Amino acid sequence: MTDHNPSGSEGADHAAEEPIEHLRHAERDLEKALEKEQEARHEVEKAEAEVAEAIQELEHPRHFTVEILYDGVKKKFEVCADERVKALLDKALSAFGPLPNRHTLSLYKGGDELSDSQTLKEAGVKPHDVLLLRPSKVKGGA
Amino acid sequence: MAHQVNGGVLEDTFQHLRACGCGRRECQVLWLSSWDSPQAITKVMHPRHKSHLGGFVLDDQWLSDFWLDLANANMGIRVQVHSHPGEAFHSPTDDAFPIIHKPGFLSLVIPNFGLGPVGFNEAFLAEIQPDGRWQEVAIASRLMLA
Numbered sequence: 001m002t003d004h005n006p007s008g009s010e011g012a013d014h015a016a017e018e019p020i021e022h023l024r025h026a027e028r029d030l031e032k033a034l035e036k037e038q039e040a041r042h043e044v045e046k047a048e049a050e051v052a053e054a055i056q057e058l059e060h061p062r063h064f065t066v067e068i069l070y071d072g073v074k075k076k077f078e079v080c081a082d083e084r085v086k087a088l089l090d091k092a093l094s095a096f097g098p099l100p101n102r103h104t105l106s107l108y109k110g111g112d113e114l115s116d117s118q119t120l121k122e123a124g125v126k127p128h129d130v131l132l133l134r135p136s137k138v139k140g141g142a
Numbered sequence: 143m144a145h146q147v148n149g150g151v152l153e154d155t156f157q158h159l160r161a162c163g164c165g166r167r168e169c170q171v172l173w174l175s176s177w178d179s180p181q182a183i184t185k186v187m188h189p190r191h192k193s194h195l196g197g198f199v200l201d202d203q204w205l206s207d208f209w210l211d212l213a214n215a216n217m218g219i220r221v222q223v224h225s226h227p228g229e230a231f232h233s234p235t236d237d238a239f240p241i242i243h244k245p246g247f248l249s250l251v252i253p254n255f256g257l258g259p260v261g262f263n264e265a266f267l268a269e270i271q272p273d274g275r276w277q278e279v280a281i282a283s284r285l286m287l288a
Binding site: 069070071072073074098099100101102104105108110111130132134135137138139140141142 | 168170177189196197198199200202203205206209210212213215216217218219222224226227228231233235236238239240241242243244245270271272273274
C-alpha cells in the first residue's frame, strides 16, 4: 500500500517558501515603484525646465519690437534677440533712406553707441527700447 | 522747393553766431521745421558744442538728448548753419561730419564769424546729393526769406 500523504518535512518546506516568495514579489514591486518614481522625477525636472524657459521667454523674448529715431522720425522694427546690431543698423538705414555715407551712422541706446558685432541681446537691447540712428561725430571747421 | 526762412530765424541765427563765437570762435546753429510743414523753418537750435578759431564739435550726450526732443516735437533738421573766421566755403570737415546725411540736406556757411550784416551776403550754401557728395547750390534756389 502506497502512502500519498506529504511527509512532515515537505510541508514545512512549503510553508517556509511562501513568505520568501512574498518577499520576492514585494521586492519586484518595490523595484517597479522606484523606476516609476525615477520616471516621475524626470518628468518633474522636464516640466520645471519648460516653466523656467517660458519665464525666460516672457522676461527676455527672442522676438520683439524696438523703435528707432532719425531726424525726428520714429519707425518700429521687428527684431530677434540673436540678430547682430549691424543687421538692425542696415535695416534702419534702408528704412530711413536713401542715406548715403552709411558708414558714418550708428545705433545708440541712451548715450551709448552699440557695437555692430554684438547681438541685440549682448548689447542689452530689450523690448520696446528706443534706439537712435545718429552720426557718431558732428563737427565742422574752416 | 525752397525753404521759407522768416526774419526772426535769421536774426536769432546771427545773434547766436556772434554771442557764442565772440568774433574768435566758430559756432553752429540748426534750423528746424515741423514734419507737418517741412518747408517752413520755424526754430533755431543752438547746440552744446566746443569750438575754437577754426572749428567746432557737438557734445555727444547733447546730440542723443536732442534726437529724442526732435521726435517728441515732431520736428526735423533742415539746415545746419555755421560760421567761418573769414571766407565762407564748405571744408572737408564740413563735408565729412554733418548732422544729417539725407540727400537734399542743406549746410549754410556764414563768413566772418557772423559779424557782418544779417543776411546771406557772401554766405555759402551746399546740399547733399543722392550719391552723398556735397554740391554748392544757389542760396535763392533753396532758401527764401519770408
